[in-house]
Amino acid sequence: MMNITAPAMPVTMHTDVLGMIGNTPVVDVSNLSPNPNVRILAKMEMQNPFGSVKDRIAKSMIEAAEADGRLQPGQTIIEPSSGNTGIALAAIAQLRGYPIKIMMPTSVSIERRQMLEIFGAEIILTPGEEGSNGAVSRATALAAEHPEWYFPYQYANDANPRAHFEGTGPEIVRDVPDITHFVAGLGTSGTLMGTGTFLKQYNPNIQVIAVEPPLGERVEGLRNIGEGYIPPVFENWNGYDLLDRKRVVRPRESIEWTRRLVSECGIFAGISAGAALAGAAKVASEIESGTIVFIVCDGGWKYLSTGAYTDDLDVAEANAEKIIYF
Known part of the structure; x- marks a missing residue:
């Protein structure tokens, strides 16, 4: 009979696949930081069972x-x-x-x-x-x-930011207690509002930064709150007061940093992760030291057909105005 030793860390048994949602890992990608005194950490939301945050x-x-x-x-x-x-x-x-x-x-x-x-x-x-x-x-x-249908309406549903206030934020504090900056894209704004609110309650000195496209420049799925539709979630969770700053990221930067995540860190992420990482890098270059956490919203496999990872960079950048990457 063979001697078999049980794993040191037990594997969690879930009653169904929904138990796998949350508790996503954090990966150190500080090799991409422009400042050796600033750590950059990726919250791997692509690891959720249906593929995204x-x-x-x-x-x-x-x-x-x-x-x-x-x-x-x-x-x-x-x-x-x-x-x-x-x-x-x-x-x-x-x-x-x-x-x-x-x-x-x-x-x-x-x-x-x-x-x-x-x-x-x-x-x-x-x-x-x-x-x-x-x-x-x-x-x-x-x-x-059709009032007989249920309309969740994620842009105004309090359960959207609440999921991050109760899940994403506490997980980040648990895994990265020394966090100084949190960076995420601004879409429905639920991730930023819920996570940011929790982080501010944990430590008011933590900076919450939104990544947005340039005013007047179209990057589908990434929102600039200076124009057009402002999600009710953003206003209901006091977004203007919560955000410490915003960083503008252009389509080309998003694609470039997404490709760097793949080639230099082995993380095959969606383009929104590249946008958040580009924003994190901008923040890292502006501060003396710190620990930045950014969100890897989803994996790259859902965008293979777009050519974002393989096309000439000029072509990929042009496509960003007509393909929703985020």
């Missing part, structure tokens, strides 16, 4: 709606999404027996549409030239016509 809010929104009776067995769910929230909602809806309709622009990558189909969602396509905002407005109108 949005797994957290999808679970939170559905469970909150079930708890207060807004979502009943067999009720149809409708939500606008550029992909990640829709994928997570569809996966959980399939597990819980809810029909689901996802409204998304034609400008998303084919992989995201395929994932929605795999999880049984009905996809309602909206004009790509209208971008994410167009999908939101059309879904809002359709939901008003």
Whole structure:
């Protein structure tokens, strides 16, 4: 008989796949820091079971709606999404027996549409030239016509930032107690608002920084709050007071830093991770010392068809104005 020794660290047993959401690892990518006195750490949200940070809010929104009776067995769910929230909602809806309709622009990558189909969602396509905002407005109108459906509306749903206040923030403090700066992209703003609020309560000196595109420059999925639609979540969680600063990141920088994550750290991440990393690098170059945590929102496999990782950089940059990467 062979001598078999049990692993030193036990493997966690979950009752279902939803137990795998959260508790994502942190990876040191300080080799990319422009300042040797500043550590840069990646919070690997791509490790969630359905592939992105949005797994957290999808679970939170559905469970909150079930708890207060807004979502009943067999009720149809409708939500606008550029992909990640829709994928997570569809996966959980399939597990819980809810029909689901996802409204998304034609400008998303084919992989995201395929994932929605795999999880049984009905996809309602909206004009790509209208971008994410167009999908939101059309879904809002359709939901008003069908009050019998449940409309999570991630942009205004308190369960969105609450998921990060109760999960992402505490995990970062647990794993990186010496954090000095937190950097994330500004989309629905839930990640920044929930995580940032928790971090500020832990230590008011922690800086919370949003990454946004230049004013007037289109980077689909990444929001500049200086123009257009401001998510209610941002205002409800006192975003203007919470944010310490914003850093502008252009499409080319996002793609360049995403490629560096792959080539120099072995992290095959989505383009939003490159944007957040570019912002983190800007912050690192401006401070004397510190520890920066940024969010790796999702993995790169959902964007392979776009050529963002393999095309000539000029071509990839041009595509960023018509493909929703975030």
